[in-house]
Amino acid sequence: xxxxxxxxxxxxxxxxxxxxxxxxxxxxxxxxxxxxxxxxxxxxxxxxxxxxxxxxxxxxxxxxxxxxxxxxxxxxxxxxxxxxxxxxxxxxxxxxxxxxxxxxxxxxxxxxxxxxxxxxxxxxxxxxxxxxxxxxxxxxxxxxxxxxxxxxxxxxxxxxxxxxxxxxxxxxxxxxxxxxxxxxxxxxxxxxxxxxxxxxxxxxxxxxxxxxxxxxxxxxxxx
Amino acid sequence: xxxxxxxxxxxxxxxxxxxxxxxxxxxxxxxxxxxxxxxxxxxxxxxxxxxxxxxxxxxxxxxxxxxxxxxxxxxxxxxxxxxxxxxxxxxxxxxxxxxxxxxxxxxxxxxxxxxxxxxxxxxxxxxxxxxxxxxxxxxxxxxxxxxxxxxxxxxxxxxxxxxxxxxxxxxxxxxxxxxxxxxxxxxxxxxxxxxxxxxxxxxxxxxxxxxxxxxxxxxxxx
Numbered sequence: 001x002x003x004x005x006x007x008x009x010x011x012x013x014x015x016x017x018x019x020x021x022x023x024x025x026x027x028x029x030x031x032x033x034x035x036x037x038x039x040x041x042x043x044x045x046x047x048x049x050x051x052x053x054x055x056x057x058x059x060x061x062x063x064x065x066x067x068x069x070x071x072x073x074x075x076x077x078x079x080x081x082x083x084x085x086x087x088x089x090x091x092x093x094x095x096x097x098x099x100x101x102x103x104x105x106x107x108x109x110x111x112x113x114x115x116x117x118x119x120x121x122x123x124x125x126x127x128x129x130x131x132x133x134x135x136x137x138x139x140x141x142x143x144x145x146x147x148x149x150x151x152x153x154x155x156x157x158x159x160x161x162x163x164x165x166x167x168x169x170x171x172x173x174x175x176x177x178x179x180x181x182x183x184x185x186x187x188x189x190x191x192x193x194x195x196x197x198x199x200x201x202x203x204x205x206x207x208x209x210x211x212x213x214x215x216x217x218x219x220x221x222x223x
Numbered sequence: 224x225x226x227x228x229x230x231x232x233x234x235x236x237x238x239x240x241x242x243x244x245x246x247x248x249x250x251x252x253x254x255x256x257x258x259x260x261x262x263x264x265x266x267x268x269x270x271x272x273x274x275x276x277x278x279x280x281x282x283x284x285x286x287x288x289x290x291x292x293x294x295x296x297x298x299x300x301x302x303x304x305x306x307x308x309x310x311x312x313x314x315x316x317x318x319x320x321x322x323x324x325x326x327x328x329x330x331x332x333x334x335x336x337x338x339x340x341x342x343x344x345x346x347x348x349x350x351x352x353x354x355x356x357x358x359x360x361x362x363x364x365x366x367x368x369x370x371x372x373x374x375x376x377x378x379x380x381x382x383x384x385x386x387x388x389x390x391x392x393x394x395x396x397x398x399x400x401x402x403x404x405x406x407x408x409x410x411x412x413x414x415x416x417x418x419x420x421x422x423x424x425x426x427x428x429x430x431x432x433x434x435x436x437x438x439x440x441x442x443x444x445x
Contacts, residue, residue: 050398
């Protein structure tokens with residue numbers, strides 16, 4: 001069955017980030033979005049650890065341990081970048097100054113609730129990082145995730161069963177099978193990858209899907 | 224004359240005892256005051272309460288203190304790192320207490336502690352387990368959680384340059400929690416790459432004004 005790779009999902013997200021946007025990219029798959037932003041757009045990437053204007057990964061040998069992103073990977077700065085301390089960085093986040101935040105998810109509910117920091121397994125130490133601040137603070141929260149877990153449990157649900165990160169915060173979900181908006185407490189399917197029927201997509205989802213009138217095929221380059 | 228310079232770690236850590244609460248700057252290894260933390264290890268202090276974004280990274284600093292079981296509790300946003308298992312092991316064995324605080328709330332609580340603010344309301348953590356037991360309040364139809372200030376006996380900070388008054392500059396994303404922690408502790412101890420003459424740091428470039436700093440120690444290549 002056709003499904004998108006992480007890189008292809010990241011590419012699709014990047015196409016929706018418009019010129020002039022201030023965007024925060026979460027740890028993991030969301031970091032890949034930076035690689036696919038169209039060249040003709042000026043997009044300013046915020047890192048929670050105090051950067052605006054994150055640039056590409058440095059060439060090997062030119063990494064600076066004092067210049068890292070939220071995933072603690074070495075990065076560079078673009079011309080026009082700025083550096084600030086953590087409290088200012090989170091004032092930007094919590095004060096509603098970021099246009100978009102891209103995050104991963106364990107679960108998303110049809111009401112836009114997000115669960116992405118803790119499972120019900122208490123044997124491992126929990127860690128929330130900046131996820132709760134980002135989920136509530138950014139004007140739009142985009143999610144990159146798979147339609148189902150590795151053991152085929154749906155991740156898009158009527159209600160989250162894991163502890164919440166934020167309630168009613170998600171605007172759009174990009175999965176390995178579809179692009180789905182959250183509208184009026186409903187999953188609205190905008191694009192489906194080639195080779196997947198609406199019925200198959202519904203069977204991989206734990207909540208009712210509404211197919212948009214103008215629903216199209218989700219196409220990406222081979223990546 | 225004001226001179227906050229000290230020349231050895233005994234002088235830097237004067238007044239510390241078992242059970243001390245220490246804020247430690249750094250996000251991962253960037254800005255982590257590894258030499259100050261390892262001096263605490265050498266001095267033998269234990270039952271420490273650490274306030275830091277992460278419970279260490281890699282092999283140094285907090286990780287060494289954890290491995291020697293000197294830390295009783297860590298207040299942090301994200302305790303684990305991809306390159307160390309010690310936090311997971313101690314937690315699973317019941318040997319380490321963790322208090323998880325959302326990163327922006329952690330930072331803002333320290334700012335409140337440093338700024339004389341008795342508490343603040345934030346939307347972060349509303350409707351989540353991290354809001355349990357906290358006062359909540361609605362303003363203009365939006366729910367908020369009351370968060371209380373966070374202070375400590377000591378703050379350990381890594382900076383790039385300092386003068387003898389304690390004015391500080393930082394290096395890139397190693398700045399992170401330094402300026403906020405410097406405000407929030409009774410005694411702020413800074414390890415710096417380089418101590419410069421008074422007046423060498425352009426007042427426009429000072430990031431942490433010396434009023435927040437108590438002791439500075441030069442650690443070359445730290």
